[in-house]
Amino acid sequence: MLSSIARTLFERRLLGFRHESMRVFLTGATGLIGSHLAKYLVERGDEVVALVRPTSDTGFLDSLEVVDLVHGDVSDSVDSLCSVMDGCSHVVHAAALVYSGRGWDAVAAVNVEGTRRVLMAAATSGVQKAVNISSVAVYGGSEPEYDQEDTPGPGAGFSNHYARSKREAEVVARQVERDTGLPVTTLRPSAVYGERDRLLGPAIQRLLNSPVVPLFGSGENTLPVVYAGNVAVAIGVVLGSPGGGDSYDLGMDHPLRQKDFFYEQGLGMGRAPRFVHLPAFLVRSGALLLSRMGVAPPGAKHLSLERLARLALEENPYLSRRAHRDLGWDPPHRHEDALRRTGRWLASR
Numbered sequence: 001m002l003s004s005i006a007r008t009l010f011e012r013r014l015l016g017f018r019h020e021s022m023r024v025f026l027t028g029a030t031g032l033i034g035s036h037l038a039k040y041l042v043e044r045g046d047e048v049v050a051l052v053r054p055t056s057d058t059g060f061l062d063s064l065e066v067v068d069l070v071h072g073d074v075s076d077s078v079d080s081l082c083s084v085m086d087g088c089s090h091v092v093h094a095a096a097l098v099y100s101g102r103g104w105d106a107v108a109a110v111n112v113e114g115t116r117r118v119l120m121a122a123a124t125s126g127v128q129k130a131v132n133i134s135s136v137a138v139y140g141g142s143e144p145e146y147d148q149e150d151t152p153g154p155g156a157g158f159s160n161h162y163a164r165s166k167r168e169a170e171v172v173a174r175q176v177e178r179d180t181g182l183p184v185t186t187l188r189p190s191a192v193y194g195e196r197d198r199l200l201g202p203a204i205q206r207l208l209n210s211p212v213v214p215l216f217g218s219g220e221n222t223l224p225v226v227y228a229g230n231v232a233v234a235i236g237v238v239l240g241s242p243g244g245g246d247s248y249d250l251g252m253d254h255p256l257r258q259k260d261f262f263y264e265q266g267l268g269m270g271r272a273p274r275f276v277h278l279p280a281f282l283v284r285s286g287a288l289l290l291s292r293m294g295v296a297p298p299g300a301k302h303l304s305l306e307r308l309a310r311l312a313l314e315e316n317p318y319l320s321r322r323a324h325r326d327l328g329w330d331p332p333h334r335h336e337d338a339l340r341r342t343g344r345w346l347a348s349r
């Protein structure tokens with residue numbers, strides 16, 4: 001019996017599908033974006049070399065059957081990273097500490113210096129192109145300049161360690177590109193959801209298992225979220241495009257209302273949520289009060305509750321105009337199906 005991956009590859013060859021195969025070195029492969037990217041690349045005929053720690057859960061990567069796992073970490077030396085990167089044509093750097101609650105030094109060691117080491121190793125190894133996964137968090141609390149082409153300046157003064165580290169990592173990526181000539185493209189997704197989401201997934205599961213599910217305000221506003229499978233497709237497009245030096249926001253794949261985000265996942269879990277609406281003024285004042293009391297989201301003490309409340313109540317401020325226009329990014333996964341798949345995965349945990 002052919003596995004699903006092998007069957008897909010066989011069918012594509014049978015139909016005459018043409019794709020110039022790449023050998024892609026991937027960090028963060030056991031994470032949300034990385035696992036979806038590994039699957040996407042394998043299905044289109046690329047080879048994937050995944051950098052994983054000895055303690056990482058590689059069950060999903062193992063199920064793909066053809067992913068090469070190499071042990072290491074982004075904190076390893078450039079020489080060590082070069083040795084496991086040998087023979088790779090492209091690099092995708094998706095490893096990061098997100099809202100871990102750790103101090104700045106620990107976050108910077110992974111997100112800033114780890115980016116420097118991975119990209120320097122890529123340049124030293126003769127890689128053709130690298131993709132750096134950043135975040136719309138680099139815009140901080142200000143209104144974003146939609147689809148901004150330039151790298152924001154260093155994030156000194158950020159209270160949010162993740163946002164600051166991602167902004168400084170972008171500066172590092174541009175510096176490596178200037179110094180070495182390695183083409184680097186940066187992608188900035190908004191909040192990412194999907195199967196294998198270990199960051200927000202458990203909290204969403206608990207919420208949807210509650211007797212009632214709170215909606216912030218009317219629930220009609222669009223959320224700044226994208227599906228991991230659509231982010232994977234965008235990365236694949238960038239890998240196949242010439243040159244580097246650009247940054248693209250992936251702030252919206254398809255419009256998604258707040259109430260639909262929860263409702264469709266609930267259906268995937270086998271239950272239709274019952275909603276209760278929280279007035280917008282109550283959400284804002286509550287977030288302000290809790291912030292002044294020093295309360296923060298669990299495991300993310302540097303994440304602003306006030307900013308979360310604003311994003312939950314208002315329209316999605318992040319767009320993807322340049323990614324659609326310049327890259328031809330056409331997200332294939334619609335939210336209804338993607339959310340229900342995510343809900344089924346949550347229910348199976």
